[in-house]
Structures are given as C-alpha cells and as structure tokens.
Amino acid sequence: MAQSAAPPYAGQRIETGDKWYQLFQKGVELGTWNVEKLFDEIGFEQDRETWQSLGEDERNQIRYLLSGFLDGETEVAGDAATNLSRAMGADCLAGNRQKEMFMTMLTLTEHKHTQFLDIYMNEVMDDRDNYTELDPRRGTRVPIVQTTGLGEVFEHQGLLTAKAAQTDDPVDIARAATNYHLNVEGILARVGSTAISRLPERANLPLLNYAFKFISTDEGRHITHGVELLKELLEKERAGEPSYQGVEAGIVETLYKDVPYMADFAYMYTEAVGDPLDLDIDATLLRGGNLIDGMYNETLGCDIDYLEVMDTVSDRYDEITEWDLESRLEEQERHYQQKRGITADGGDE
Template sequence: MTTEPAQQEGFIDVDSEQTPPVEKDRLYRLWEEGNWSAKALDFSQDALDWREKHGERERAAILWNCSMFLDGEESVTLTLAPFVEPAPRPEDKIFLATQIADEARHHVFFDRFIREVCQLGQDISTTLSAVRPHLSWGFVQVFTELDRAAERLRRNPHSLPLLAQGVVLYHIVIEGMLAHTGQHFLREYTTRTGLLPALGRGIFFVSRDESRHIAFGIQLLRELVSKDRRCKEAAIAMLNRILAWTAGVLAPPNHDWSYITCLGFTPQEMFAFGLRSLHTKLRRAGIDPHEVSELAKLGLDDPFEVQAERIIKFIEGGVLGTGDAPHVTEETMETIFTSMRLVASWSQQRSKPIRASIQWLFDDMQPRYLKLEPGEPPVTGVGRLENPRLTLRCSASDWARLSSRRLNQRQAVLSRRLRISGDWRLALELPRLLAV
C-alpha cells in the first residue's frame, strides 16, 4: 500500500484547501533537505521492462507523456529567470533560484529516461529534437504563451500584474494542474504495475519538488491579488486566454484515447483530476473559480466528472485541443450550446441581466436559439424563433471556432464568415454574454 504524497516526508499537500501557508524559510530548508541526484538513478531495469514487458501502445503512451515533460522542463528552466527580479522579497528571489536548479535536474532526469530507456537521441540536444514530434498542439500553445509571458516580464521587471500573470500560468496552471496531473497518473502506473522503477522513483522526487514550487506560487499569487486589484484582473485575463489550450495538452494524437486507457486510466479521470486540482489552487490563491469565464463554460456547479465529459466531447469535435478545422456533429453542437447556456447564466448573474432572443442559422446544420430573461435560467433549443432580436448566420465549424475563441468575432464579421442581422448593440454584447 502506497502512502499519499501529502503524508510523505518533504511533500507539501497542495490538493487540500485546508493546508496552511508554508513559511518561505521552510520551503528553502525543504529544498536543501530534499536534494536528490538525477544521475544516480539506475535505469537498467527500466530498459529491460521497456523491451520485454511493454507493448507498442504502452511504449507510445509513456513516451508521449515523458516527451512533454522533457520539453516542458527544458522550457521552464530557461523561462523562470525573468521571474526573479520582480519577485517582491529577497526570500522569494532565493526560492525562485532554487526552483531553477530543480527544473534543470528534472530535465536531466527525463533526458536520461528517454535516451537510455526509450533509445531516442545521443545527447541532450538530439534527445530534445527527437521528442518534438510527440508534443501535443495544446502543449505548444501553452508553452509558447509562457515564453511570451517571460519576455514581457524581462522587459517590464517592475510590473506586478505581469508577475501575477506569469505565476498563474507557470505555478498554478503548468505546474499545479498540468504537470501535477501527469505526475500523479504516471506514479500510479509505476506503483501499480511495479514496472519502470527508476522512472517511478524519479517522478516521486520530481513531484516532491513540484509540491514546493506550487505551494510557493499559491502564496505569492495570493499576496499579489490581495494587495492589488490589477494583479487579480491580470491573472484572470491570463486564465481566460490559456485555459482552452490546456484541454489540448492531454488530447492524444488523433483523439486516440488508448494513449490514456492502456495505462489503466480513463480520460474522464485525468481531466476531472486536473480540474479539481486547478479549482483548489485558485481558491487557495484568492481567486474564486466563479470569476473565470472559461471555467464557467464547463459548468462550475456540476461535478468535475461531468465537466470532464464536456471537455472530451469538445476535443472529439475538434473544438478544443487542435489547430485543425472542427468536425462538428449535432452532438458537438449540443455540447457547445450547453456550454453557451452555462456561461450565459454566469454572465447574467454577474452584470445587469438582459432580455434577448438570439437565432443561429447554420449553413450546414439545424438552426438553434438562445433565450434570455431576467431572473430566469437561459434556454437553448433547436428550431426557429419568431422575430428574434438578433440573427447570426455562419457555418457550424465557424461557430465552433468562435465559441472557443479560435476565431475573433470582428474578423469573422469583416470576412463575412459571420453575418449579423437585427440588433447590432446586442451583437456587440456577445463577447460579454457568451465569452466568445
């Protein structure tokens, strides 16, 4: 029977809202006490397991996961330095310096596994190049944004709102939701099967390091958003910008869910774990998930498993997790309009409610509508309304792009991909009402 990380020496419980803040000095002492060697791990048994006890699908799945870890660790090692100068206190700067060292060690660990066990590459540079084809579309979008956030901080090192954006992206989303989820399930796999022991041991150490990083990020973000409203607004803006991409980080190649199920888990379990983890960390950092429109689209009051099902349907419909054209079915469109109803309810509660009837006429699918009444839940349905206040005409694929912010409404109108008739003032309210 394994012990949960929160109960193991050196781990900080980042999945409980009851965990008290950790003193910065203790975070530093835990770093000193928890130092480990990526070079000392013995991968000989892992190499044997890889050759003799894993099938082609299991090898592809593990390589896919570890490729993103390797490239991600290399990226965060290089992009964390601009966070040091704007950090408010000397102890923050010192901890961030220890984190850079941690990320470099994690890079060496995953590099050794992929090179010595998976037999990709001859050195650090060639191994990095070899894993690039395995990176998911969502992964590339998220880490490209991290590069941009780090560059903005480098140019404006005294901007606390930019620091808040960097911390929410780096510590809360990338480490606290994405990496935390991947590490959890890879550790579960190695523990349950007894295979790849050095990989499992290394991920144990990586997870322990990351628990310190996440705890630090939660506390720093809480300090920033509690003292400066601009920091909170900037952090929420970053969340609304990047959360649609995060769904695509764990979207497997060609929507082949066997990349997840062959390791003994379901996509629903993985996405629900990640969502639960994100909500917990945001609340601890002083941001209510109900303030984030991209989370409202999934149904904030629904169980995480139900929200996970919506993410999966969006991925399968090409709405999220891909740069390719959506392949929208009636089931996909039903999920899109359910999401619109949820976010419309959210926006009606957060600002002055309006009365409106909106008709969608699709070039290639049944017409749909949305009705809003003050004090009443929004209603969506299939069919035509009599005398709608606003009518929108477009293809189903383009509305899928608009709903996921892959297509800008103004650009769609100017290019005639979206044709509007009726109340143009209401049309200008759509980004606020529907978070499109």
C-alpha cells in the first residue's frame, strides 16, 4: 500500500502514522457516497424501463448475479460488524486500535452496499422473491445462492470469522481474512463487478452502474486491508516467530477449500443459463485465475500451483454443467415454501 504522509499532529492512543489509520481516513474521505442521494439524483426510471424491456433469460442472469451480491453483502456486513471487528482487536496484530477503527469504515460501507442492493432489487426487479422473512442472516439465502455453491463460501466465512474472534490466534485470523478479503471480496466480488461493468453493452441500467463504481472503489480499500493484514502475519511467520507458524498453510488451505464453491457460482456465466448477456465463462475463469495468481503468489509470496487450482475449477465446472439448475431451484423454493408454512403457523402444526 502506498504510504501517504502522516498528518502533522499526533494523539496518544491513536497512531496517526499507522497505515490502518490512513486507510481509515481514506474511508472517511472517500467512502461517504450516500445511497439515498444516488437514488434521488439518478432515479429508478431508466433502470425500470430497461428491466421491463429485457427478455426473461436476460433478467434471470442479472437477477442471479445480483442475488449473489445481495446475500454476499448481507453476510460480509454482518460478520464485519461482529466477529471480524472483534478479531481486529487481537493482541497478535500490530496497531490493533487502528485496525478496529478501519473496521468501522468497512462495516459502514458493507451496510451501504446491502442497503443499495436490497432497495434496488425491490424497486427495479419487482418480480423476485428472496424469502426475507425466513431470516436471511443464516441459512435462508436467495434460492439461487443456496442452490449454487456460493452459500457454502458464506457459511465458511461465518465459521472462520467466529473462530478468529474467539481464539485471537494468528492462524485463525489469517484463515478468516483469506476467505473474507481474498476469496469473497478479492475474487468473487471483483469478478462479479467486472460482469456488471459489461452490462451497459446489453442493458442500460445507469443506477446499477453508478452504484457499482462506488461499491468497487470501497471494495478496493477492503481488499488492501486484507492483503496488508495477511502480509503482516506472513512476515512474522517467515521471521520465525513461534505463534505465527502455520499462517501460510492456513491461507493456502482456505483457498483450496473455497475454490470449488466459488467456481459453482461461475455457473451463472455459462451456456447452461444461455449466457444471454455474453458474460463469457472463459474470460471469467481467466480473470479469477489471474486474481488468484496476483494476490496469492505475486503479492503474498505463497506458492499456489495455478494449474492445480484451474484443474479443480474445471473438474467442478464439468460436474456443474451436468446439473439441472431449474429443478434444483424449484426444489429449494419448495423447501422454503414449506418453511414459510411452518413460520406462518408458528411451528404448531
């Protein structure tokens, strides 16, 4: 991370020269876009009009993509506000006070992303049902997210961040940060944002587009935080500090665990859903692979076998192209409907 100059003043509790302090300041300065203002300034009209003019398969592809974001943003906001923030106060982390300060900015922006997506999808794409009343926090995700493997990545995130908050152990913190900042934000969200940035060629959705420019900039700061955090832990491991041993292995293991499920969601880009918006699975996989290589190998100095990762992805891809997605979706919806019946009855029947 480029180190900007420290301000000409200092505190006693807060280190103003610390890079997390500066990242916090950047969030205060740049992360202040206002979702409601964006709604007021751009309005929903053009997006609604375009949405109405799209074919059903085009709508489905966009809705699937945004459903991944809606559930993803809700999950990262929830974990950032609770366990991830707690873990940043761990004694094993340098400048933990500044890291906690940064987490407030991260949490705020994740809630704004959720705010945008939830209202946008409700106002523009009025024909979807995300089973909100069945508690979307854990276990009741949008059917398409639950049907594909994406739900597993978020499940993993919940477990890893909870463990990191509980143990304050550097290896547990590394695992949580790998899933959260590298896999979810650094790969899934970036690949998804790339797809959304290509939508204007096919669908004029200015409100969605503007919002995603802000969202991507916010995510850039979150990823920087994650990468710097992992670098710090790896440096201590490589310097031979006993309690940091196992950090790199934890990072690598977390990638291999998440990769097949991340590939599952790439199903949304394939010919199996017709790919009416031409999001192009090959380009998507290549972009994902480059991001893995760049973050894990080049930046963090891990030794990820790129070909092994791509093999895992392509094996999984062969598997999922055999899926009958429609019937899986119907099955998931049937299950939710049943739960909804139980909820409505208060569980008495």
